[in-house]
Amino acid sequence: MPGESLRENGVVGAGGAGFPTYVKASSKAEILVVNAAECEPLLRKDQTILSLYPDKVLDGVQRMMEYISAEKAIIGIKAKHEKIVSRLKNLLKKRKNMEISQLKDYYPAGDEFCLVYDTTGRNIPMGALPLDVGVVVNNVETLLNVAGNMPVTEKFLTVTGAVRKPFTSNVPVGIRWAELIKFAGGALCGDFAAIDGGPMMGKVITDFSLPVTKTSSGLIVLPKKHPLIAKKARGEKRVSQVGKSACDQCSYCTEFCPRYLLGHKLNPHRAMRHLLFSSLGEGLRSEFALLCSGCSLCSLYSCPENLDPSSVCEISRRNLAQRNIGIKNSALDFKTPPTVHPLRAGRQAPVKKLVRKLDLLKYDAQAPFVEFNYPVQNVKIMLSQHIGAPAKAVVSEGQSVAKGDVIAHPAEGNLAVSMHASISGIVTKVTSGYIEITNE
Ligand code: SF4
Ligand code: SF4
Structure with a gap:
């Protein structure tokens, strides 16, 4: 199957949907649209990836174009990211059949239907998919993972809002949100909640022992009384x-x-x-x-x-x-x-x-990239982090694993991918829902 290595490497849509990428790689489409719109306010991960690894992302674009036999790729990115756009334009001089479509700064520019229309002029019919108009859409980080050709063990995300040092970084899959808040210097308010994801589509969480998954894009810490938290938490x-x-x-x-x-x-x-x-x-x-x-x-x-x-x-x-x-x-x-x-x-x-x-003006900070040098001692890797069947654990408690080792195989049938250890250590818990690894 084309893209079988993507399945083995556990590559899924990193923009939030979590659709297994090998399935998209098995289709045929005229155009590959790169979703670099990052339209959720306050999140910075895709722009950070494009600033740090533009060539690598373009390698991923090239590879995906070959999988789906695309005639061209269109990178949909907001015109406001002038530096990134200018760098990409230079890099595209050395690439074939890739172009940029500069988007207005509106929400939700990254919605697949809006993005495909804005970049290609093709209007996806109601209840249909981009593929029905000859298009495959991939997020920037997904394409970085496609280029990487190695197990997905890290996730780019932004931690921002009411924290001392908002940041964007790549962190081990399975690390707890509490540790990321600590790495951000802690919360600036006593009683806080957070939004897992962007302020528009993310969900309110108050349990910070929950782990980062392959579809996490960020965490926005806010006072519990913030109107956005209050509204989102209405039953x-x-x-x-x-x-x-x-x-x-x-x-x-x-x-x-x-x-x-x-x-x-x-x-x-x-x-x-x-x-x-x-x-x-x-x-x-x-x-x-x-x-x-x-x-x-x-x-x-x-x-x-x-x-x-x-x-x-x-x-x-x-x-x-x-x-x-x-x-x-x-x-x-x-x-x-x-x-x-x-x-x-x-x-x-x-x-x-x-x-x-949204009353988020005071939290609309830079969240610059920082190396994640935090001593991670434990991760909880969920077996269902994508659309489709959960993976099946292939390790047992007490077993030693190294970062990148397969710890769960894809379930039978379609829409399933492998999972990997995101840190080296000992498997300390295996359930039907998750695997914990500890390196103390
Ligand atoms: S959430 Fe509201 S605005 Fe968005 S697609 Fe649904 S109905 Fe339309
Ligand atoms: S008042 Fe009713 S119809 Fe008007 S915008 Fe609100 S939900 Fe929609």
Whole structure:
């Protein structure tokens, strides 16, 4: 199989989705789009990788182009990264069939549907994939791992927010968030929570013994009382109660929805209307939700009432899945191709404005690259870090392993990859969910 080494090396989408890369490498597509948009505010890992290893990333681009027989590659990067763009332009003089597409600084420029449209002009139909329009999309870090041709044992990420020394670095997979907060000089506030991922799509965590996985992109530490934490931590009951009583159907959530602006029949205000016509606790079944990417723009930017249509869509999707209703058997009209909204460009959410709206201006710091010289003594490597079946442990407690050794094999069937030791040491725990390695 093309890209079998990617499976053995445990390469999965490092942008957050965690799709096994060998599956993408087995497809054929005309264009490879490199996702260097990094549109989540405050995160800096992709720009750091491109500053440090631009040539290596381009090696990964070349390799992936060969796997999928692509005629060309387009690097989608925001024009604001002037230095990186200029360096890439110079490097591309020595490469064949690679070009740059400079993106505006809007959120969510890195959403695959938006990115593919902005870089290629191809509008992915509703419920379809980039491959349906002849495109494969890979994140910058994924391509760095493709070029590396060795086991994935480290993860690039940014730790920022209310910490003394915000940083970006490559850390061992499986290290606990608590240790990364310590490496960042500790939190600046007593009672804090954090967002695992970007402020828009990340989830609130308060358990810092959780480990970094291959899809982690960063941690944003914030005071527990910060409005973003409070809003993200609202329970589903509260989301439904408030939405039911306060939504005035102004439809701003729809008018600014990135997928609606691409012409998809996604109407979050109509998903909210479902709340008005159902009893609390009753399952939500708005099929519009099936087209939602979960970008949270409607909830954290568009809604003037501070409501949460994104979560309502998420609840709907789950309730529909319980009834075995998905894109293929829904009543949505997929036959009409989407037509881009004429006002799309004027309605995109500028990241600067978004940062202000999220009340994150004071945390919008550099987070420079630093060598990760922290003495890691223990890692917890999850066996499910990607879309697909969890890997199966092949080591037992008490066994010695070296960094890079295989500790779990891919499960049977598709969508499965190997896992590797991210530090050298002794296997101290093996369960069906994770493997711990200690080097004390
Ligand atoms: S923007 Fe807010 S108030 Fe307006 S329709 Fe959407 S959820 Fe309701
Ligand atoms: S989260 Fe909201 S804005 Fe984003 S795609 Fe879904 S409905 Fe649209």
